[in-house]
Amino acid sequence: MFSIKKVAGIAAALGLLAAGAVSVPADARAKVAPKILTVWADSNRAANLIKAIGTVAEQTAGDYVAGYKINVVGYTGFDTLKTAVDAATSANGPDIIMGANDWVPTLAKDGKLAQFTLSSSAAKNFTANQLGDLSYNGKLYGVPLDINNVAMLTNDDLTTVPTSFGEMVAYYKANKDSAGLTRGLCVAGGSMSWGAAGILSALGGSPYAMSGGKAKITGAPFTVKTFAQNVKDQLLNVDGTPNGFFTDSDSNCKQDFIDGKVPYAVIGNWEWKDYVAEGFDMKKLSCVPGIKVNSCGAGFGSVSGALLTSFAASAGDDNAAKSFLNDFFGSAQGAMSYEKYEQRPPANKAAASIASPALKGFGLAASKASIPQLGTFLNGGAKDTTGLVLGTKAAPGTKGADVPSFWDALPALWSALVSSDSTVRKDPTVASQLFANIMAANAAHSVNN
Amino acid sequence: MIFLKWFLTKSWRHAIAWAVCFFALFPLYMIVLTSFKKTTSLQVGSFLPTGFSLTNFNSLLTNPTVPFYTWMSNSVIIAAFVSVVSVFIGAASAFAFSRLRFRGKKASIQLLLLIQMFPAVLALSAVYSIMDRVHAFAPSIGLGTIGGLVLVYLGGAMGVNIWLLKGFVDSIPIELDEAARVDGASPMQIYWRIFLPLASPVLAVVCLLSFIGTFNEYILASLFLNDPSQQTIAVGLHGFISGQFATNWGPFAAGSLLASLPIVVLFLSLQKYIVNGLTAGAVKG
Amino acid sequence: MRLLKGIKIAVILKIVLVTIALAVLGFLMQAALLAGDTQIGIFFGIAIFLIALVxxxxxxxxxxFFLPGVLLLATFVITPVVYTISMSAYQYKTGNILSKPEALKMLKSNDAFAQVPNEKKFDLKLGWCDEKYGDPKDVANAPVCALVSYYPDNIYFLSTAxxxxxLTRDRIIFNKVxxxxxxxxxxxxxxxEPFYEDEYATFDKTIVSTRFKYSKPxxxxxxxxxxxxxxxxxxxxxxxxxDTFTDIKTGFVYKDNGRGNYANTKNGKDVMYPGWREVVWFExxxxLVNDPSVRDPLVAVFIWTCIFAVTTVVTQFALGLLIALTLHTKMRGRWIYRSIIILPYAMPxxxxxxxxxxxxxxxxxxxNNLIGLLVGHPVHLTWLTDPTLARTSVLLVNLWLGFPYFYLISTGALQAIPAELxxxxxxxxxxGGQTFRKITLPLLMQxxxxxxxxxxxFNFNNFNLIYLLTGGGPKDTLSGQSAGATDILISYTYNLAFNKGTQNFGLxxxxxxxxxxxxxxxxxxxxxxxxVLESFV
Known part of the structure; x- marks a missing residue:
């Protein structure tokens, strides 16, 4: 028989020996040249950036950043990317994140971003607003990549580009049965919050007012009475029920619009090709028309950015990352080579000059009326210090409660306006007033920070 | 008369069965209907098929950015590995809890049951950062790898199926063990030679259930695996309907159909054993 | 002899397997220690010790029997859970996520200085220079030296720390552009001497930490x-x-406020970011108890969670049992019914x-289409956006998902009840009714x-269902509701921790x-x- 102890001794020795044998290469983990610069993006952007610069294996050292190869990591979706960014630490974080501008305030507060300065030649390529979008507390954290905005597309098989909101409603009412319309206007591109801002603004309910390139931060952002009256006039029947011009969800909007069941749709500039493929004419792009003839609702116009992280410094890649930002994303050449695949309107002016007519259409819609998508407004974080901001439901003791962010408040306003049995909707003024209060509180908060 | 008798005794049974079958089949029918439609929307013009098109399957299977087969094989590999290993670990635990005497047994089994009740989703960040540290020195089992995900799944292996397994172990007559022990067999030998062979049908069922459970996991998989070539089918398909821009129900339905088919077939063909396995925990001989 | 031979093979197999496991873990331990992760290294060490010992x-x-399961459990369940629990004693939210040394480092390096407005941005070429030592390639002694230029104004100079x-223009050699x-x-x-290409990467930290001299004081x-x-x-x-920061321009002093931020001594609300995780014990x-904006939604969510979990189990069990009883007899097409009924359970x-x-x-x-077809006119039931209907939807979908399971186990249990009884x-x-109530049902329940x-x-923490179906909604955000109508505790908490905007992990x-x-x-x-446990233990 075996002696168990002897066996154990032999086995333990064998185990350690094997461990030693296997681990010999571990000592050879010497410095690998070239170093790796890591970029995180969602899978779409990652794929396009890889097309523009190649994978790590394809790059020859020094092509983009001397002594470095660029490693692009793609995450399934934007939300997954954000989750990963939120969980990232200096041990694992990337050097650069291709993200949204409204991430900048929270990430900067969290100490995950590092400030950075654009070279004069790169800075010339961007507007002050675009740079402001990627700044927090006066510090710039990245290079603008492309403009995110939406514009309204009219199905010209059905009707002509409208000049006022009333014209659209009138067309819908007159043709909803004969043309089998499922609704008048819907948001096909992007989430409701993103796309619907321009529509609400057209009705007189901008989330925040702009003056002189800066957000207005005191008082109500819009006239509640006018907005509520417009909602009544345009969206509700006499008995207060919704007239069907809007529906409470935007699923199938894109398909319905393509099928001719919706005459007008707000589409995103990242998806225009899908419509061109279906035979739509990008010359029919416009802003969402306002109540007054030839006026415009102000939608969001913002930029996505390549953001510099503070992790780059801990990894010893800080200057290389800055170099990549300045010399690739900041340069006309780099931006063009990337946007060739990304196909969104580039923020970079030099790259924008060669953009297609569709992209110029979006640019035009943006230029007519657009407000920057200010992260401090959109993400909230304000406290209800007066106990007066929120509605009656939360009334007693709500002092100190979190004021909803714009992202949360807008869909709520939306469903209050169009959902048939919403409790707030009994009178649109109530919902409008709440929305105005929320935005005023968030505006005041964004200044304090 | 025969009809009347049938009507009185059996017809209500058939009526209930029909109603329930309708309830069970309705969503599944919608998946089939949607996947063979020409458009990508889930909207129903008519509940009857209005045409037959393989557009959705084409856009699923031929799109180079949608590695459907890879997703599928990733899911199968992950789920198969996790289910086999976790059943093995779970069976050993259940056996020990049922047949061995040791101090603190009651406390430890209560602890094991309670730990499972912790809302695990919230420990996500912690798991994430642990695996990330692992990735720093062992890239093949860290964050972003199938190996790492499998390890995390195995973390719960000991407790997850213990209810099902313990019932079965209890149902094996203890006399068998005692006979073996009298013959001088050690607990290990009893486990390997007597328990495992006897339990193999139940283990197979638990294995299948664990397979399906792992196949269904979404949150961890979506956070852990970023490289499209490493993703699981649930994460991959979710991308179709969670896009920032548009929802593609058509390819999603087509993908769900293809992905579910093998599991459904497996399940149906083994249903007799599954019923036995599920009830073994409760119904003791 | 035969028995002995069997034992030998088993023992050898065991030794081989355990040895392999030890080798793998040993390798991982060494790798972890080499990479400087002592904690994980020690953890592997303990695992190796335990495996060998056991x-x-x-x-x-x-x-x-337990060890493999216990080790996995400890690593991937217990450790994260303990970590999560310990975080409840911290001020740990957006703006306060780093450790204090990390935050301090950020404040000192990144936030301590600001770009001077209206200053030139110079063109730069990095290299080495030191006329004193003769050879600028003597990296050990030569400092990093920047060749700085602004060609519109013909400015050229070399700068070190x-x-x-x-420099005059005639000393500069220009490249093609x-x-x-x-x-x-x-x-x-x-x-x-300019940098070689690989020196950029090698000396990144040196470059970043160098403050090059400039002409303005x-x-x-x-x-x-x-x-x-x-x-x-x-x-x-x-x-x-x-341990204070002083703003050069305003003279304000920022002091550690004990809650994870440096705060202005004159105005406590004026705090510097990033902050850090700070222990606040039971705050x-x-x-949870004192702040109504936290407490009230939590109570509401807790009540709904209980209703949801109980109703789910009751409805699933009731329907499952009903079908089991219905089909618990010889009837035509029973296997077809059964196959169809378990489809929802088989489907992922x-x-x-x-x-x-x-x-x-x-x-x-x-x-809605189907209902419209049945009642003869279109209906617009807001299944997912009306609070009551959304709760109904959640229960309905969960019923669909779960009743086949209860059908299966009820069938099995019914078959196990001796017919003699x-x-x-x-x-x-x-x-029949009495038999069912007095005999069958009690036995089944047992x-x-x-x-x-x-x-x-399981349903108390059924995250997937809520997250994927309603996301916890609908909620009346305009009226300040922070929890949705279908939010159960786990989805509500998930939103607190992983919200897209501001997050509060401590809470x-x-x-x-x-x-x-x-x-x-x-x-x-x-x-x-x-x-249950008695019979188990």
Missing amino acids: YFTRISIPLK TTLTP GLPADVTKVGAKYTW GTFMQAEGYSVMAVYAQRIVYDAKA NFVN SIMSIMIWGGMLNTDFGAV TEAAAIDGAS MLSPLLISSFA ASAVSIVIFVAVAAISLYGIRRSK
Whole structure:
């Protein structure tokens, strides 16, 4: 028989020996040249950036950043990317994140971003607003990549580009049965919050007012009475029920619009090709028309950015990352080579000059009326210090409660306006007033920070 | 008369069965209907098929950015590995809890049951950062790898199926063990030679259930695996309907159909054993 | 002899397997230690020790069965849970996520200085220079030296951390695109030597930490990439002794406020970011009780969670049992019925939930279409956006997902009830209903109660269903509701911790402890009452 102890001794020795044998290469983990610069993006952007610069294996050292190869990591979706960014630490974080501008305030507060300065030649390529979008507390954290905005597309098989909101409603009412319309206007591109801002603004309910390139931060952002009256006039029947011009969800909007069941749709500039493929004419792009003839609702116009992280410094890649930002994303050449695949309107002016007519259409819609998508407004974080901001439901003791962010408040306003049995909707003024209060509180908060 | 008798005794049974079958089949029918439609929307013009098109399957299977087969094989590999290993670990635990005497047994089994009740989703960040540290020195089992995900799944292996397994172990007559022990067999030998062979049908069922459970996991998989070539089918398909821009129900339905088919077939063909396995925990001989 | 041979093979197999496991773990331990992760290295060390101890000695036979499971459990369940629990004692939210040293480092390096407005941005070429030592390639002694230029104004100079040497244009060698690339020698001596390509990567930290000298007092230059030089000035100064920051311009002093931020001593609300995680002990728990904006939604969500879990188990069990009883007889097509009825259970639930989400859409969903077809006119039931209907939807979908399971186990249990029992009751003159109530049902309940309890526990934390179907909504955000109508504790807490905007991980951890205690208490009570554990142990 075996002696168990002897066996154990032999086995333990064998185990350690094997461990030693296997681990010999571990000592050879010497410095690998070239170093790796890591970029995180969602899978779409990652794929396009890889097309523009190649994978790590394809790059020859020094092509983009001397002594470095660029490693692009793609995450399934934007939300997954954000989750990963939120969980990232200096041990694992990337050097650069291709993200949204409204991430900048929270990430900067969290100490995950590092400030950075654009070279004069790169800075010339961007507007002050675009740079402001990627700044927090006066510090710039990245290079603008492309403009995110939406514009309204009219199905010209059905009707002509409208000049006022009333014209659209009138067309819908007159043709909803004969043309089998499922609704008048819907948001096909992007989430409701993103796309619907321009529509609400057209009705007189901008989330925040702009003056002189800066957000207005005191008082109500819009006239509640006018907005509520417009909602009544345009969206509700006499008995207060919704007239069907809007529906409470935007699923199938894109398909319905393509099928001719919706005459007008707000589409995103990242998806225009899908419509061109279906035979739509990008010359029919416009802003969402306002109540007054030839006026415009102000939608969001913002930029996505390549953001510099503070992790780059801990990894010893800080200057290389800055170099990549300045010399690739900041340069006309780099931006063009990337946007060739990304196909969104580039923020970079030099790259924008060669953009297609569709992209110029979006640019035009943006230029007519657009407000920057200010992260401090959109993400909230304000406290209800007066106990007066929120509605009656939360009334007693709500002092100190979190004021909803714009992202949360807008869909709520939306469903209050169009959902048939919403409790707030009994009178649109109530919902409008709440929305105005929320935005005023968030505006005041964004200044304090 | 025969009809009347049938009507009185059996017809209500058939009526209930029909109603329930309708309830069970309705969503599944919608998946089939949607996947063979020409458009990508889930909207129903008519509940009857209005045409037959393989557009959705084409856009699923031929799109180079949608590695459907890879997703599928990733899911199968992950789920198969996790289910086999976790059943093995779970069976050993259940056996020990049922047949061995040791101090603190009651406390430890209560602890094991309670730990499972912790809302695990919230420990996500912690798991994430642990695996990330692992990735720093062992890239093949860290964050972003199938190996790492499998390890995390195995973390719960000991407790997850213990209810099902313990019932079965209890149902094996203890006399068998005692006979073996009298013959001088050690607990290990009893486990390997007597328990495992006897339990193999139940283990197979638990294995299948664990397979399906792992196949269904979404949150961890979506956070852990970023490289499209490493993703699981649930994460991959979710991308179709969670896009920032548009929802593609058509390819999603087509993908769900293809992905579910093998599991459904497996399940149906083994249903007799599954019923036995599920009830073994409760119904003791 | 035969027996002995068998043992030998088993023992050898065991030794081989355990040895392999030890080798792998040993390798991982070494790798972890080499990479500087001592904690994980020690963890592997303990694992190795335990494995060797348990499998090579007779110290504990039960542990031979438990160890693999226990090790995995400890690593991937218990450690994260303990970590999460410990976070409940921290101020740990957006803006306060780093450790204090990390935050301090960020404040000192990144936030301490600001770009000087209206200053030039210079073109930059990095290199080495030191005329004193002769050979600028003597990296050990030569400092990093920037060749800085601004060609519109014909400005050229060399800058190190301590020196600034103006150059005339004729000493500059330009490259093809007209940017300065090199400096001519003076006599036989190099003045300046550009970086080799790989030196950029190697000396990144040196470059980043160098404050290059600039001509204006109180300012310095920093490299912004390989080709840009920008001018900065100190904004705040850190006093290590007092652990305070002082704003140079305003004179405000920022002091550690004990809650994870440096705060203005004159105005406590004016705090510097990033902050850090700071221990606040039971503050998060106190908020749960005292702060109505935290407490009220939590209570509402808790009540709904209980209703949801109980209703789910009851409806699933009731329908499952009904079908089991219905089909618990010889009838034509029974196997077809059975096969169809278990389909929802066989179908991967994640996909079913998402499909249901589409089907319940108000305007286009199949459910409304079907109802419209039945009642003869279109209906617009807001399944997912009306609070009551959304709760109904969640329960309905969960019923669909779960009833086949209860059908299967009820069938199995019914088959296990000896026919003699019910027959005897019938002979004694009991009606079908009486037999069921008095004999069948109690027996069923006794057999199935552990499964009912575990189903309750599962549904109490049924994250996937809520997350994928309603996302916890709808919620009346405008009126300040922070929890949705269908939010159960786990989805509510998930939103607290992983919200897209601002996150409060400390509070979320506190809530998750409350959830844990609640579920554990309910389940333990159930287990005790049903005496499940007694039969188990």
